[in-house]
Amino acid sequence: MTDTKSNGDKASGNVRVTVWVRGRVQGVGFRWWTRARALELGLTGWARNTHDGRVEVVAEGPREACVKLLELLRGCDTPGRVDGVVERWSEARGSLGGFVER
Template sequence: MPENNDNSRLTAWVRGRVQGVGFRWWTRARALELGLVGWARNTEDGRVEVVAEGPREACVKLLALLRGCDTPGRVDGVVERWSEPRGSLGGFVER
């Protein structure tokens, strides 16, 4: 199987005006469309943390959407971290 289809875990921290604008709901909808599992939550410092697991190609697409211009609010930057999937997630939820 090609490497880009291996499952991955993406953790992304999104900064900007991303709280109170439907960003977590929007992220959940995009992740479900891509067949990913995980969650999105607000952090105390104003960012949104997104954890998604699934095919690496789908995670890359979600990351591109998070960085895109069609998000609710305003994204000033996204920091990402890639790791091995833990496999303990089901569905995609807003926390």
């Protein structure tokens, strides 16, 4: 049996996920709610409104925590109404501190 963590398995390391959420997600406390969930999961990053009505979320941390945040963003307990979520995964940059609303 091989311990993948000791072999540098990237799945167990930190990652960055950039997420675009569309629907009725501006002016309903969505960024605040996202920040609270991200902090509970130990993630760093930010959430901001975009000019086209979406919310963009950038989060870094353990892959499992990022996946959980995505599940929450797609869930039915968010403020407002989520019509769609698009995600892009990349390597963590390590340059983020805390989690802020922009």
